[in-house]
Amino acid sequence: xxxxxxxxxxxxxxxxxxxxxxxxxxxxxxxxxxxxxxxxxxxxxxxxxxxxxxxxxxxxxxxxxxxxxxxxxxxxxxxxxxxxxxxxxxxxxxxxxxxxxxxxxxxxxxxxxxxxxxxxxxxxxxxxxxxxxxxxxxxxxxxxxxxxxxxxxxxxxxxxxxxxxxxxxxxxxxxxxxxxxxxxxxxxxxxxxxxxxxxxxxxxxxxxxxx
Amino acid sequence: xxxxxxxxxxxxxxxxxxxxxxxxxxxxxxxxxxxxxxxxxxxxxxxxxxxxxxxxxxxxxxxxxxxxxxxxxxxxxxxxxxxxxxxxxxxxxxxxxxxxxxxxxxxxxxxxxxxxxxxxxxxxxxxxxxxxxxxxxxxxxxxxxxxxxxxxxxxxxxxxxxxxxxxxxxxxxxxxxxxxxxxxxxxxxxxxxxxxxxxxxxxxxxxxxxxxxxxxxxxxxxxxxxxxxxxxxxxxxxxxxxxxxxxxxxxxxxxxxxxxxxxxxxxxxxxxxxxxxxxxxxxxxxxxxxxxxxxxxxxxxxxxxxxxxxxxxxxxxxxxxxxxxxxxxxxxxxxxxxxxxxxxxxxxxxxxxxxxxxxxxxxxxxxxxxxxxxxxxxxxxxxxxxxxx
Numbered sequence: 001x002x003x004x005x006x007x008x009x010x011x012x013x014x015x016x017x018x019x020x021x022x023x024x025x026x027x028x029x030x031x032x033x034x035x036x037x038x039x040x041x042x043x044x045x046x047x048x049x050x051x052x053x054x055x056x057x058x059x060x061x062x063x064x065x066x067x068x069x070x071x072x073x074x075x076x077x078x079x080x081x082x083x084x085x086x087x088x089x090x091x092x093x094x095x096x097x098x099x100x101x102x103x104x105x106x107x108x109x110x111x112x113x114x115x116x117x118x119x120x121x122x123x124x125x126x127x128x129x130x131x132x133x134x135x136x137x138x139x140x141x142x143x144x145x146x147x148x149x150x151x152x153x154x155x156x157x158x159x160x161x162x163x164x165x166x167x168x169x170x171x172x173x174x175x176x177x178x179x180x181x182x183x184x185x186x187x188x189x190x191x192x193x194x195x196x197x198x199x200x201x202x203x204x205x206x207x208x209x210x211x
Numbered sequence: 212x213x214x215x216x217x218x219x220x221x222x223x224x225x226x227x228x229x230x231x232x233x234x235x236x237x238x239x240x241x242x243x244x245x246x247x248x249x250x251x252x253x254x255x256x257x258x259x260x261x262x263x264x265x266x267x268x269x270x271x272x273x274x275x276x277x278x279x280x281x282x283x284x285x286x287x288x289x290x291x292x293x294x295x296x297x298x299x300x301x302x303x304x305x306x307x308x309x310x311x312x313x314x315x316x317x318x319x320x321x322x323x324x325x326x327x328x329x330x331x332x333x334x335x336x337x338x339x340x341x342x343x344x345x346x347x348x349x350x351x352x353x354x355x356x357x358x359x360x361x362x363x364x365x366x367x368x369x370x371x372x373x374x375x376x377x378x379x380x381x382x383x384x385x386x387x388x389x390x391x392x393x394x395x396x397x398x399x400x401x402x403x404x405x406x407x408x409x410x411x412x413x414x415x416x417x418x419x420x421x422x423x424x425x426x427x428x429x430x431x432x433x434x435x436x437x438x439x440x441x442x443x444x445x446x447x448x449x450x451x452x453x454x455x456x457x458x459x460x461x462x463x464x465x466x467x468x469x470x471x472x473x474x475x476x477x478x479x480x481x482x483x484x485x486x487x488x489x490x491x492x493x494x495x496x497x498x499x500x501x502x503x504x505x506x507x508x509x510x511x512x513x514x515x516x517x518x519x520x521x522x523x524x525x526x527x528x529x530x531x532x533x534x535x536x537x538x539x540x541x542x543x544x545x546x547x548x549x550x551x552x553x554x555x556x557x558x559x560x561x562x563x564x565x566x567x568x569x570x571x572x573x574x575x576x577x578x579x580x581x582x583x584x585x586x587x588x589x590x591x592x593x594x595x596x597x598x599x600x
């Protein structure tokens with residue numbers, strides 16, 4: 001009979017309408033900004049730079065200005081300028097650091113390829129999404145001061161990934177220490193045997209502390 | 212041109228002629244779009260009308276051209292992956308898979324079993340998402356303002372939540388990699404997916420109660436925009452459009468890519484090739500997708516998700532040509548790559564299903580009223596990001 005399909009459809013609509021008042025399964029709207037949904041841990045939007053300490057973010061950036069992310073970034077939104085001097089990193093090795101590190105978030109497409117290619121775990125994806133600015137130039141081009149966030153923040157937003165990264169870094173530190181110890185142990189017996197008249201290349205370096 | 216009598220409203224009486232000879236006026240050219248809400252984006256139809264009947268229709272597109280293929284030749288293989296998300300922005304997971312398949316056949320990487328299962332699960336979830344949205348949009352185009360579309364979007368949001376907790380983004384997933392998937396499913400994800408799949412059948416039942424038997428939908432879609440099988444084949448139409456015309460051609464069966472030969476499913480076919488068949492084929496495909504998902508979620512093994520030999524930095528494919536294609540929700544999505552062994556492809560070409568399905572728009576619309584062109588366009592299922600690239 002003509003009309004039964006319509007009536008059946010109307011019954012569905014009526015059920016949904018009535019259900020939207022009492023059935024918790026149908027309460028699908030979140031009243032943002034009063035209510036907020038919990039972001040999943042994997043959620044990403046824009047990158048940030050990890051610094052070891054919150055007190056001196058510029059001095060403890062993990063980034064060594066290798067520029068891999070700058071080259072791999074598909075929309076080319078990263079600008080890095082290397083420093084001319086070196087600073088010790090967390091392992092005590094002397095490394096370059098970024099004198100300039102800018103990300104144009106108006107261009108960034110949140111693909112997280114910079115994070116994947118970074119061999120130093122220095123750049124990670126942030127979860128802050130309320131970033132509207134009134135000026136599209138100064139407000140959206142983030143420099144290294146604006147990008148730097150401490151490692152503790154990374155642990156807070158992504159505990160699982162941070163634990164993984166922590167393990168990897170600890171492994172790296174241990175390997176570096178072992179290498180340094182092995183080098184010291186190798187250098188210790190060799191040093192006395194070495195005559196003080198070293199080749200000229202060695203002489204240019206500052207004198208080694210006596211073993 | 213007479214109004215074809217509907218089987219439902221075949222009231223006796225004189226045949227009404229849409230255009231009578233006495234009142235024959237001038238032809239009217241109407242430019243629908245590019246900013247028309249029913250064209251699903253920036254798409255334009257130059258329709259020539261005799262009364263309300265379409266006598267000529269010229270599709271105009273390119274308003275959303277983003278130089279995708281040329282950019283693909285300049286960026287690294289990995290760098291093109293997030294751009295493929297933006298082709299058909301409803302189905303980023305299947306776009307990712309087709310591109311990864313093309314690169315994998317160039318580089319000869321093997322994909323671990325768990326990643327293959329995850330890919331099937333994600334592709335079928337994408338199919339559910341796309342077809343649900345399409346049914347909503349089609350009804351919106353018919354004039355059912357709001358209700359079916361909102362029901363569809365309510366369910367779509369649940370799938371997008373799954374995508375977000377897996378890949379970090381709702382729509383721009385950027386999830387597949389050459390030789391596997393980027394991250395493993397977080398704890399509880401597979402259970403959440405199984406719960407969603409378990410409840411999807413009930414949603415489809417509700418949705419079909421709302422729509423499938425609806426007399427207005429039948430009157431608007433049955434016999435409208437009939438696509439003959441011969442035309443569909445000669446125009447290269449693929450996907451649900453082709454199967455609604457009665458041609459049994461599904462790449463999941465034909466190519467058997469991924470792990471699809473391991474799953475049992477049927478390929479629904481249409482009998483008339485009209486708009487109603489295109490709607491029904493998609494609903495039935497969703498039911499089959501649920502079956503595939505249940506099998507895949509039951510059988511997914513533990514293990515690695517990436518080929519251990521896969522390299523992210525400094526990836527170079529072997530010289531040669533490769534074409535990777537999969538059965539996307541809209542049809543055959545394919546990527547053609549020529550590699551010279553460098554870090555980026557020499558040639559990068561996309562075969563977008565909705566662009567090729569759109570080429571027959573005029574054939575479908577001729578003789579129908581201008582209001583029907585909107586419904587026909589809605590049933591073709593286009594996304595302008597993919598049509599214009």
